[in-house]
Amino acid sequence: MIREMRKEDLGRIAELENELFQDDPWPADAFLYEMDDNPFAFLYVYEKDGRVIGYADLWITYEQAQLANIAVARESWGKGVGSELMDFCVNQAVKSGCENLTLEVRVSNERAKKLYEKYGFITAAIRKHYYENGEDAELMIKPLGGLEDDFDFSD
Numbered sequence: 001m002i003r004e005m006r007k008e009d010l011g012r013i014a015e016l017e018n019e020l021f022q023d024d025p026w027p028a029d030a031f032l033y034e035m036d037d038n039p040f041a042f043l044y045v046y047e048k049d050g051r052v053i054g055y056a057d058l059w060i061t062y063e064q065a066q067l068a069n070i071a072v073a074r075e076s077w078g079k080g081v082g083s084e085l086m087d088f089c090v091n092q093a094v095k096s097g098c099e100n101l102t103l104e105v106r107v108s109n110e111r112a113k114k115l116y117e118k119y120g121f122i123t124a125a126i127r128k129h130y131y132e133n134g135e136d137a138e139l140m141i142k143p144l145g146g147l148e149d150d151f152d153f154s155d
């Protein structure tokens with residue numbers, strides 16, 4: 001079940017962040033800020049048998065949507081949870097009338113890139129030395145709705 005993130009989820013979310021993003025985990029406070037002070041942020045969790053096993057942070061700023069964070073507990077990888085969260089976020093962005101959905105991903109994160117490619121994301125740019133350890137980011141974009149035919153990344 002996917003539902004909105006609540007404050008009581010933050011301990012578990014921070015635990016998952018530490019486990020999954022060892023180089024640059026977001027602390028619980030960062031999620032609290034998103035919840036309380038970022039009017040553009042929409043936070044969701046995937047709950048199974050009363051336990052949070054995945055989450056996503058979607059920013060919707062007028063016609064633009066950005067997936068700021070998506071993660072699934074390691075023991076639940078490969079079972080479709082990430083895809084369900086992605087489906088949900090894409091639907092939210094479409095319902096909000098967004099023209100595209102963007103995200104940044106480490107160039108080395110093959111598993112996440114597989115998920116994004118499955119959803120039609122295209123690499124639009126490389127952001128050099130984007131992460132603290134110097135790794136580059138791929139800026140990926142998925143056109144939504146009416147703009148789909150207008151994008152041409154061939155140049």
Ligand SMILES: CC(C)(COP(=O)(O)OP(=O)(O)OC[C@H]1O[C@@H](n2cnc3c(N)ncnc32)[C@H](O)[C@@H]1OP(=O)(O)O)[C@@H](O)C(=O)NCCC(=O)NCCS
Binds near residue numbers: 082118
């Ligand atoms: C990326 C992540 C969210 C994917 O979640 P997930 O629940 O494993 O995703 P799914 O089970 O829905 O699989 C999605 C796609 O990933 C790919 N995938 C699944 N298992 C894989 C594996 N063992 N190796 C490589 N790719 C794999 C497949 O393309 C799969 O789609 P398909 O099964 O329909 O072919 C998860 O691995 C994760 O939390 N990683 C750590 C955090 C992270 O890197 N987040 C992204 C930051 S940009």
